[in-house]
Amino acid sequence: MPRNAKEWAGVPDLPADHFISSEVYRDEGIFRDEQRLLLEKTWKFACHESEVEQVGDYRTLSFCGLPLVVIRGEDNRIRTFVNVCSHRSAELVRAPRGNARRMVCFFHLWAYDTYGNCVNQTRDIGYEEAGPKKEACGLRSIRTEVNCGLVFITLDDDAETLESFLADSLDTLREALTAEPLELFHYHSFKVRANWKQWHETNMELYHEWGHVVNRQQGLNSPGYHDRRISIGKNGHLSLPPYRVSYSNIPGWEDRDSNNFPGLAPGEIRAVDLFPNTSIIIRGTAMRIDTSTPISPSLTLMEFRGLGLKSDTPEVRAERIRNHNQYWGPFGRTQPEDGFFIESVEQGNRHAAQYSIISRRENLGAHDDAALRGYYAEWSRHMGRPAGDPKGNVSAEGPGK
Ligand code: FES
Ligand SMILES: [Fe+2]
Known part of the structure; x- marks a missing residue:
């Protein structure tokens, strides 16, 4: 049923940590506080x-x-x-x-x-x-x-030491990151007209894979996709358990059977989202690292790196670059779409929306919003205010549950 203005602006009838106020993305004062209380305090x-x-x-x-x-x-x-x-x-x-x-x-x-x-x-x-x-x-x-x-x-x-800050968050990637020297083979950056948290949220929130055409054809259909259990670690870091994907059902693509990163099974995906704004993702043969630099509440510099093994032969490196770019290059199948998603969300948050819903529960499966709730629990710890009510506007009656 459509909602009138009052209903639209009303506090969601959900537990207090199951929604985010749009102020978190658009308010200048919150942005300044994020710099002072969160970004300047973490690694x-x-x-x-x-x-x-x-x-x-x-x-x-x-x-x-x-x-x-x-x-x-x-x-x-x-x-x-x-x-x-x-x-x-x-x-x-x-x-x-x-x-x-x-x-x-x-x-x-x-x-x-x-x-x-x-x-x-x-x-x-x-x-x-x-x-x-x-x-x-x-x-x-x-x-x-x-x-x-x-x-x-x-x-x-x-600040605490980096080791303490990261805790065990890199455990699932440690072998891939350290067994052999790595080498950067790709870097690109762009400014996205969106709040800095949005890209990281999109990396954590796998429910949005429904929005990627290629993921509808491939990852979402892979056996075990919904059997994985996300794990939310210390300091707001998130680890996604490994699972294997077949790529050959995309016309012109091959399965990633060889030259996978050390410790990974063929075609395996591993991903870690480090609080507050860095993600490391491996799709079998290619590694990507995303990080962001907030510029204003609605403008963010995004940086993207692609890595391979330093020992790669020219042929293997060419394969890694091809695999990397299929998804993650500037003209890849998912990365531009993520930019469109979050710029669209930015417009909604800036001009119309009051709340964003993060209430999905799937027993910590891939589409459980616990990842976002964990992120915002950590955000709230630094900021000293709940993400659902960052300005203390919610009436005494408050959220329904
Ligand atoms: S030497 Fe004068 S500003 Fe650097
Ligand atoms: Fe995406």
């Missing part, structure tokens, strides 16, 4: 270690408004610094990636080594009277740790 995936393989290799990124540079030091350790010169705040490293034993600022040519020390103040005689000495002009260091080849950063100097 953020920055890159794979193979992207900074050699001493001096660097890549830049931006997070929570901070320009950052990740660089492998002379001691082989990967570090991250705020990418701003200590002198008069010019951007220090100006290329997206490269190699530098010294990072030289293009403005007045101050220079920094790979440890973040200031090693040159041009015509330093000028600082002899008043200072500062170059020893006091190091770059701002950002905590950086590597786990299973994945480089993470946190803006919180007092």
Whole structure:
């Protein structure tokens, strides 16, 4: 039955953690609080270690408004610094990636080594009277740790260790990530006109596979699809149990019988969604890592990586790239559709919707919304407010149950 305006805006007659207020996606104040209370406090995936393989290799990124540079030091350790010169705040490293034993600022040519020390103040005689000495002009260091080849950063100097934050979340991927050196073979990014949480939600929420034409033909029909049980771990991380998929029922596609990642059966899918915004998915022969950078409540930079084994022959690598791109390239069968889904949801949340329903229960099967409820339990823990009522607007009568 259609609902009138009052009914449409009414609080869903559901348990309090079974719906999300649209304010969570559109409110500027909540977005600012997310940066301060959540994103700056947790660990953020920055890159794979193979992207900074050699001493001096660097890549830049931006997070929570901070320009950052990740660089492998002379001691082989990967570090991250705020990418701003200590002198008069010019951007220090100006290329997206490269190699530098010294990072030289293009403005007045101050220079920094790979440890973040200031090693040159041009015509330093000028600082002899008043200072500062170059020893006091190091770059701002950002905590950086590597786990299973994945480089993470946190803006919180007092955050728990990365190992504690990840807990056992990578267990199902550990062999695939570590048995052999991996290598990045694919990177693309785009800005999506949607809230930053939406992409991650879509990765966690397998019910949306009904929206993907190729998944209706393939994954949803695979034996055991609904027999899997999702597991929600510490700190809001989610692990999806492995299952095997046949690809050969798609015209022109082959089954992924060989060259699967270490530890995976042929054609097996494994996936982990790390709170708050990184997903690692393996479809037999190809690995994908998604991560996002929130820009505004309704604009998000998405980054996508594809990885293979460093030992790949050219033929095997070509197969991995082909398999990766079938689903996940910019013209793959599912990734563009995910962008359309969440941009559509953004419009609804911004202009019309009051609540999003996450009430599915299927005994923790693939289409159980427990994944989203677990995510928002963690979100609420950081934010100090429930996702169903983030502004305390719900009347005393509140939700029905
Ligand atoms: S701002 Fe970098 S050297 Fe002056
Ligand atoms: Fe999808």
